[in-house]
Amino acid sequence: MPGGRPTIRSRQVAGELRRLRKKAGLTTGEVGSRLGLSQAKVSRVETGTSGLQIDDVTAMLGLYHVPAKRRDEILALLRQAAEPGWVQVHGRTLPEQWQALIEWEDKATSLLHYQPAMIPGIVQTADYARAIIKGTADRDLPESEVDTKVRARLGRQGILSRPLPPTLHLLLYEPALQAAIGGTGVLATQLRHLLEMARRPSVTIQVVPLVAGAHPGLEGPFVLLDFPSDPPLVHLENRVLSIFLEEEPHIGSYKLAWQRILTKALSPERSAKLIADVARKLDGSKP
Numbered sequence: 001m002p003g004g005r006p007t008i009r010s011r012q013v014a015g016e017l018r019r020l021r022k023k024a025g026l027t028t029g030e031v032g033s034r035l036g037l038s039q040a041k042v043s044r045v046e047t048g049t050s051g052l053q054i055d056d057v058t059a060m061l062g063l064y065h066v067p068a069k070r071r072d073e074i075l076a077l078l079r080q081a082a083e084p085g086w087v088q089v090h091g092r093t094l095p096e097q098w099q100a101l102i103e104w105e106d107k108a109t110s111l112l113h114y115q116p117a118m119i120p121g122i123v124q125t126a127d128y129a130r131a132i133i134k135g136t137a138d139r140d141l142p143e144s145e146v147d148t149k150v151r152a153r154l155g156r157q158g159i160l161s162r163p164l165p166p167t168l169h170l171l172l173y174e175p176a177l178q179a180a181i182g183g184t185g186v187l188a189t190q191l192r193h194l195l196e197m198a199r200r201p202s203v204t205i206q207v208v209p210l211v212a213g214a215h216p217g218l219e220g221p222f223v224l225l226d227f228p229s230d231p232p233l234v235h236l237e238n239r240v241l242s243i244f245l246e247e248e249p250h251i252g253s254y255k256l257a258w259q260r261i262l263t264k265a266l267s268p269e270r271s272a273k274l275i276a277d278v279a280r281k282l283d284g285s286k287p
Helices: 008-023 028-035 039-047 054-063 068-079 100-107 126-136 143-161 184-198 248-264 268-285
Strands: 086-089 110-115 167-173 203-208 222-226 233-237 241-245
Touching: 008 039, 008 054, 008 068, 008 100, 028 039, 028 054, 039 054, 054 068, 100 143, 100 222, 100 233, 100 241, 110 248, 126 143, 126 184, 167 248, 184 203, 184 268, 203 248, 203 268, 222 248, 233 248, 241 248
Parallel strands: 110 167, 167 203
Antiparallel strands: 086 241, 110 222, 222 233, 233 241
């Protein structure tokens, strides 16, 4: 682990062990008593502050009656725990057990999204999300599968309605406001939803105008996630891969990119006016 810090894989395993223990209805003290470990050791394992040993984790998974396939997935992840970063290959659907971005978003205190081409999923409307899911799929999806994906995407947004939500800062490149995804009516509704979201105290939305010229955001979208006590992460995604970066040089590079893009962005107030103007024009263009 770089610098002695827990890596994203070890943090993921630790969090999953905590979830599985609670699902099994056991306390850390009960687990320690049954496995011959101290309660403090079990707590350190679950917070990632103690090195994860294969024997200890295997014993915990057995105690929690975790199915063999799931157990093998967790142990495989644990064996790779010393390696920084994490690459996830997309299948037709994301693995139920490791919907990594959703889990890390749920733990984050701050989310910084840069998106050049579309409105990010964390603030999408149902119709906009449906159009994205159907339009980017490599096959015709059954409506039931589309519905499931839309619900999953909208479910991510629940973190923004918590009593203490994470702060969300969106930087959108102007073309993201103009791509008529789902048609002009769907896009207009989506833009008005953005304006509603921007009124929340925990949400900031800014637009990088086309006239801004060259900036690091031209290289693609990214998400920076900060946590209360754990190191930050960067999430990147393309058609076939989800990538988590955690090494300090990589984090520093994306933080610098964010700051440079931010200098090109309109203020939140001017951004809101631009979004509202685009929505009004779209309303006027509807048949």
